Amino acid sequence: MNLQLVFDALSLGGIYATAALGVALIFGVMKLVNFAQGQFLAFCVFALIIPSKDAVAVMGLGAAPAYVLIPMVLLIGVGLAVLSELLVFRHLRDAEPVSLMVASFALGIVIQNLLLMTYGGRPKAVSLWPNLGKPVDFLGAEVPLLQIIVIFTIVLMLILLSVGLKFTRIGLEMRAAAENFGMARLLGVRANRVIMMAFAISGVLAAMLALIFVAQTGVADVRMGSSIVLIAFVATVLGGMGSLPGAVLAGLLLGAVSTLLQAYLPVELRPFRDAFLYGLVIVVLLVRPQGLFTLSSVSNRI
Amino acid sequence: MSKIAVHDLVVSFGKLMALREVSFLVEEGDLVFIAGPNGAGKSSLLRSIAGEIQPRKGRIEIDGTIVTGAGPEVIARMGVSMVPEGRRVFSTLTIEENLMLGTGMRRDKAAIAADLEEIYTTFPILKERRTTSAGALSGGQQQMLVIGRAIMTNPKIVLVDEPSLGLAPKVVDEVYNQLCALRKERGLTLVIVEQSTSRAARVGGKLILLNNGEITRQGRVEDFADDDLISGAYFGMESGE
Numbered sequence: 001m002n003l004q005l006v007f008d009a010l011s012l013g014g015i016y017a018t019a020a021l022g023v024a025l026i027f028g029v030m031k032l033v034n035f036a037q038g039q040f041l042a043f044c045v046f047a048l049i050i051p052s053k054d055a056v057a058v059m060g061l062g063a064a065p066a067y068v069l070i071p072m073v074l075l076i077g078v079g080l081a082v083l084s085e086l087l088v089f090r091h092l093r094d095a096e097p098v099s100l101m102v103a104s105f106a107l108g109i110v111i112q113n114l115l116l117m118t119y120g121g122r123p124k125a126v127s128l129w130p131n132l133g134k135p136v137d138f139l140g141a142e143v144p145l146l147q148i149i150v151i152f153t154i155v156l157m158l159i160l161l162s163v164g165l166k167f168t169r170i171g172l173e174m175r176a177a178a179e180n181f182g183m184a185r186l187l188g189v190r191a192n193r194v195i196m197m198a199f200a201i202s203g204v205l206a207a208m209l210a211l212i213f214v215a216q217t218g219v220a221d222v223r224m225g226s227s228i229v230l231i232a233f234v235a236t237v238l239g240g241m242g243s244l245p246g247a248v249l250a251g252l253l254l255g256a257v258s259t260l261l262q263a264y265l266p267v268e269l270r271p272f273r274d275a276f277l278y279g280l281v282i283v284v285l286l287v288r289p290q291g292l293f294t295l296s297s298v299s300n301r302i
Numbered sequence: 303m304s305k306i307a308v309h310d311l312v313v314s315f316g317k318l319m320a321l322r323e324v325s326f327l328v329e330e331g332d333l334v335f336i337a338g339p340n341g342a343g344k345s346s347l348l349r350s351i352a353g354e355i356q357p358r359k360g361r362i363e364i365d366g367t368i369v370t371g372a373g374p375e376v377i378a379r380m381g382v383s384m385v386p387e388g389r390r391v392f393s394t395l396t397i398e399e400n401l402m403l404g405t406g407m408r409r410d411k412a413a414i415a416a417d418l419e420e421i422y423t424t425f426p427i428l429k430e431r432r433t434t435s436a437g438a439l440s441g442g443q444q445q446m447l448v449i450g451r452a453i454m455t456n457p458k459i460v461l462v463d464e465p466s467l468g469l470a471p472k473v474v475d476e477v478y479n480q481l482c483a484l485r486k487e488r489g490l491t492l493v494i495v496e497q498s499t500s501r502a503a504r505v506g507g508k509l510i511l512l513n514n515g516e517i518t519r520q521g522r523v524e525d526f527a528d529d530d531l532i533s534g535a536y537f538g539m540e541s542g543e
Contacts, residue, residue, distance in 0.1 A: 173403070
């Protein structure tokens with residue numbers, strides 16, 4: 001197997017894993033499948049551009065140096081996610097999971113239309129850090145620098161998140177809340193704090209993906225994020241709803257399988273790659289309906 | 303001022319009435335048993351006090367403060383700790399993480415460490431396996447863990463829902479020994495739900511008999527006629543009256 005393929009699989013898998021984490025984190029603490037996550041991403045993308053309906057995007061924040069741009073975009077992602085919790089989801093705390101999901105759809109469409117009103121519907125060409133597209137020599141393979149940075153960033157994020165979840169008080173509370181929110185509250189764990197934190201982290205993840213997508217594709221489109229959130233949802237189900245390691249592993253797996261299918265399917269079948277990918281998903285779910293990485297002790301809860 | 307005061311509490315799930323105007327008082331340091339058959343509303347009563355269930359009507363006071371409608375974390379922070387039915391350990395957390403989870407509201411670091419040491423002394427098995435997943439413990443060990451976990455919140459009131467459920471009689475004895483020891487040592491107010499009255503007959507304290515969502519009788523255990531308690535291993539309407 002060539003090294004390029006490994007990098008492709010890792011970066012796509014990492015992107016899926018990141019998106020799946022954002023979904024799983026919030027599902028874990030409040031049983032909400034947040035489909036608006038995709039529009040959080042799109043919002044962060046458009047935050048880079050000066051509002052206008054022109055076909056050519058003029059960078060606003062996007063023209064700032066990286067050390068300003070990156071924290072600002074992350075902050076915007078956090079702000080939007082936290083705001084949606086405060087304005088929408090907090091008031092639906094006792095609602096059925098299905099109602100919550102519908103609310104997240106609705107919120108996503110509202111955000112998408114706000115973007116449409118401000119920026120118009122046509123995809124815009126955006127140039128963010130074009131130098132990162134250059135291939136560099138890495139372990140004897142020609143790999144785009146961007147891909148290395150993406151993989152490195154995601155690995156760093158996973159390490160930071162794991163350490164945070166393992167060794168901080170809020171991390172402990174989040175893990176407990178994901179397993180049994182009711183019991184955690186009986187022990188004095190504050191629901192609002194934990195849920196707010198889950199939204200904040202999911203906002204960071206959405207902003208990260210926004211930057212990765214723009215840098216990779218060079219396009220800003222109000223629809224971007226919609227398809228990744230679907231894959232993220234599939235990955236969380238595949239990983240076992242509510243299991244964070246499960247979501248990450250399933251995300252990686254989906255990305256890797258998708259990359260392999262793209263590389264090894266007969267050329268005439270490649271356009272239908274997703275049919276094979278999702279066919280495999282169905283097979284996996286038939287064999288393990290509780291998800292790939294669920295502990296039996298946790299599965300009865302969901 | 304009573305430690306817990308419940309006034310005309312009504313709890314319903316849809317059309318099903320779980321509690322119909324239940325009133326009682328618990329004084330500081332009391333040991334109170336709430337007993338009654340399946341579906342009598344015992345758990346609903348305990349969970350209402352803990353803030354897990356919002357009552358339809360009525361009022362709950364803790365230390366004279368009205369807490370009706372407050373969330374469980376608010377009530378936990380007032381010094382009320384619940385040991386729920388079925389134990390509910392966090393099986394994805396280690397034993398020590400389970401114990402430490404409830405200390406988030408405490409600021410007394412030294413006292414937290416001392417409490418942890420005390421629990422480890424009382425239940426050496428927990429110390430031995432402190433870094434292993436709590437899911438690997440046996441039922442009896444899990445019961446000790448959740449009692450320890452409740453104590454780690456430094457509570458004034460501990461609510462225990464059917465501690466004997468699914469445990470061997472010998473283990474139940476040990477659980478009760480520990481509960482009573484902790485109560486004495488820390489001056490806890492202890493409210494225990496059990497299906498049968500046999501444990502209350504042995505341990506003493508106050509007894510509240512609940513049936514069909516209503517209190518059929520309450521008083522000190524010794525004031526209940528002996529035959530009541532013996533026949534009351536499984537309470538019907540008659541034996542409570």
